Amino acid sequence: MNSDDIQNIFFIECEESLEAAEAGLDACKAGTQDGETINAIFRAVHSIKGGAGAFGYAALQAFTHTFETLLSEVREGSVALDAELVNMMLLALDCLRDHVDAARSGTDAPDDAAIMARLEQAVETSQANGDAGAAAKPASGKTQAEDLDALLDDLLAAEPQDEDAPVEEAPAGEAAATWQVHLRPHAGAMANGSEPMLWLRELRGLGGECIACDTDSVPPLGEFDVAEGYLGWTFAMPGEVTHEHVAEIFDFVGEDCSIAWGSEETIPPLRPRPAEPAAAEPQVTEAAVEPAKPGDSKEVAKPAPAPAPAAQAAPTQSIRVDLSKLDTLIDGVGELVIAQAMLAQRLANENLAHIEELAMLEGLVRDIQEHAMAFRAQPIGSVFSRVPRLLRELSSSTGKHVKLQVTGETTELDKTVIERLSEPLTHLIRNAVDHGIEDAEERQAAGKDPEGTLSLSAEQKAGRIVIRIADDGRGIAADKVLAKAVANGLVEEGAQLSQDEINNLIFAPGFSTAAQVSSISGRGVGMDVVRQNVKDLGGRITIESTPGAGTAFVLALPLTLAISDGMIVQLGDQSLVIPLTHVVESLRPQPGDLKGMGTDRQMLNVRGRFLPVVPLAAIAGRDMATTDPCEGVLVIVETESYGQAALLVDAITDQRQFVIKTLDTHYRAVDSVAGATILGNGRVALIVDVDQLVKTASAMDQGGPANLLAAA
Structure with a gap:
């Protein structure tokens, strides 16, 4: 390295x-x-x-x-x-x-x-x-040398003992539960900023007790050098404290200090050193601390075995892996999934002689895939942890005081998704503080707490990570947004738009309702970037706003950008993949289960609940696909924003893992399509964006565009 x-x-x-x-x-x-x-x-x-x-x-x-x-x-x-x-x-x-x-x-x-x-x-x-407290005490009249002796006595927490006096031994019951550590800074220990007093405090903080101080090397006061180290200390450590706990204190000490470990029997209290070094006691290891390297083991020296309580508390071992190596592993697992699917397809067409081996292979591939993906999973708290600083900066520039509420910070998702979340979250938070949350005076006039509230939450839902950024501000003024859109030529004069359509106007490039440009916002180059970044991640963003009560931006993102499970369905001569996380059940309805609605829309009665039937043929533009639910299969899917719906397909042909390939890289982004994958027969199949598909079907019922899937 x-x-x-x-x-x-x-x-x-x-x-x-x-x-x-x-x-x-x-x-x-x-x-x-x-x-x-x-x-x-x-x-x-x-x-x-x-x-x-x-x-x-x-x-x-x-x-x-x-x-x-x-x-x-x-x-x-x-x-x-x-x-x-x-x-x-x-x-x-x-x-x-x-x-x-x-x-x-x-x-x-x-x-x-x-x-x-x-x-x-x-x-x-x-x-x-x-x-001042020390000056208030009566003067002792001691010389500097006497003051130094008193200081050493304080370190030893006892009166000076005669060198030949016997050392008081701890009771036998306590000896087995303690061990000792000796440290001695070398000459020049303070040259790089090291502070032995901090080490001693750390040891005391772990429950250690200084039982001896080696003062043999202390020179006369006139010869003191502040950059030199003259003392050595022996601490008795509790049995529940491990060598690793102590070693962490000396992570970056380098070669400036020696450490020795042992039990009370193997390291006697230090005495002034004789002219010739004494032979080392058995089972005592003393060595200069190796230069600390970030990522190295926390163990400073190879100590003698720690007492039993300490040995049981050994920390979990871990290593650091370069992210590019992990990406290579994930790519390899993806190719393995495709190869396994191709092999399964070929063997299924030939015979069933190897069905057990094939099932075993599929299970192993799935295990490898799940473990590989777990390597990349990280809690979203690593992104949320940056928000407090951003709020402090915004508070100083806007004068608005905002408190933060965070939930779901332990929710895990792919590291790549986490890394690319930082920019859109920053834009949304800046927008919430600058545009959404009112000044303290305006909030008080509205009967609100002068301090605004920003809420961040994350949860897994329908196979996706749903992130919510909400404020308790003034909400989106629909009339103001619509007027600005008309003035900018984004909407025709007199157009009738729904609340959702008006809200989504703020994502238009260059759109801003700010009265003046500031260092925070007002140039109209933030929200369109947010939407594009979210789309690049294979997700979507929606807005929930209540005038006077606040606004929430809801981001729905994939848990991973690599591998997932899906149901492969047939639509004429076209194969499509429906992400399994959206699938509730599949069924073939009877005529009595269907009810007409309008001229060309049907509803499915599922145990007393009526769900809209969405024929994929009408959206995908496949003329050969069935349009009669009784002749095809209805796949009941759960969406994040539109409830449940029944997707009409010709047949279900398989259910397996698939490798997600983005269309943006190889073609372009297509509405209602989340990506593409390679099937076992080598053909490319499109992955359905279920939420967008159901939304598109609703738009078609109202005269909206059709054949969105056919564009791919």
Whole structure:
């Protein structure tokens, strides 16, 4: 692995650390933090700092050092964690994210002078308060050397002992439940920003107790060098703390510190070192910490076996895989699915001698496909986690205060879909804050809370991921939108449009109702981009708006862009694929189950419920297909926005996995078509967009366009 690969892993871990820190600060802002929250934030910032120093990102390291110092004061209780401080740390985290982005892209570091000054001021205030408290105590009259002795005594948490005095041993019952760790910074340990005091605090935070301090190398005060390390410490650690927990503290220490592990029997309390080094005790491993590389194992040295409680708490092992390699695997699985379908088709036409082997192969291929797709599945929370910062920026530029409500952030979908969601979500949120949510005065006049609310939700529904971005603002003013559309020549004067049609006008290129252009919106180049991005993902976007109550944008996206299950149906000489996630059941109706509606529309009675019959022949333009439901098969499908419908086809020929191929790449986007696939006979079949198909059928009943599928 070369240095570029290691740096890429470092930046990936930076993103994970930033997300962890933001989650912790959000908990602090909501008042739901616990004792571990600040520790988690501190560890995240500390990890970024260590990697920044290792790769020479000086500006990033300097900023994280200041940020980390303040977090240390908060953790120690020297600085009160109030709302103002949390907001300041959120701003610092935003700046830290900019630093990481600048380091990744090789651009100039952001201007952090203002936020750095605020962080330093908070630290200085806490230190000044601490100094004032110390000054208020009676003067002891001790010399500097005596003060140093007192400091060492505090570290040992005991009075100085005579070197020959026997060491007090822990009770036998406790000895089996504890183990020891010894650390000694090397010369120059502080040169790269390392702070041994922070290591000690981390060990204390894990429940460790400092039982010995090696002061043999401490020089006279006149010879002190602040960049040198002179002390060594031995900590007794609780049995439930693992070596991995301790090793995480020293992730980015590099070669600046030695660590030794063992039990109370194998590492005695340290004494001043003799002139000649003593022989190492058995079962004790001491080694310089290897230079930390992002993505490497957390184990610092190869320690002696940990106590039983620690061994049982070993973390789950994982490795990092380059995304391009994963894409190659997915492509290979897709080709395997196609080859398996072709083999099944050929064997089915010849004989049934290998039916069992074929079934076994199909099961194995499905297992491989499901596991491969699971590798790419990620929670959508990685996208939602970026929204708080965006709202903070919008709040400062608009003066509107907006609270965020998030549900369903653990919903998983394909990583490719997640990556391409960021831009449309950003546009929609900006639009909601700038256009939808009113000013505080207007909201109060309308009897609303002065603070607006933005809601984000995600759920799996009908084989798709449904994302909802809703605000409690003024809603879409239909008359204003229609008037603007008429003025722009998008709609003829006097045209009668439904509410949905008026709402969808905002997706027209160049359309905007903003009174003036701002840095946020007003140029009319946002919403059409949103719709195009969603269409590129094989999804759709709809609008729900109530005047005075708010607006919701609903995105329906595929869970994956690769492989799915489908029902293959026949329509004349044409094969189509209906995604299985939409299929409820299939049936062949009796004449008494059908009722006429109008001149050419039929309704199907399904256990007391009437569903519209949608003949695919009329939409696909296939003259040879059946138009009599009693002679064909009705496939009952569930849609997201239009309820259930019955699709009329000639026959159902198969049900299997299919590989989704986008038409945009090889041809062009076609309404009512979600993509294409290759069947077992080698022919291309179109994948039906069920929701759009039912909507198109409704438009045809009202005199709308026909033969949309035939265009492909």
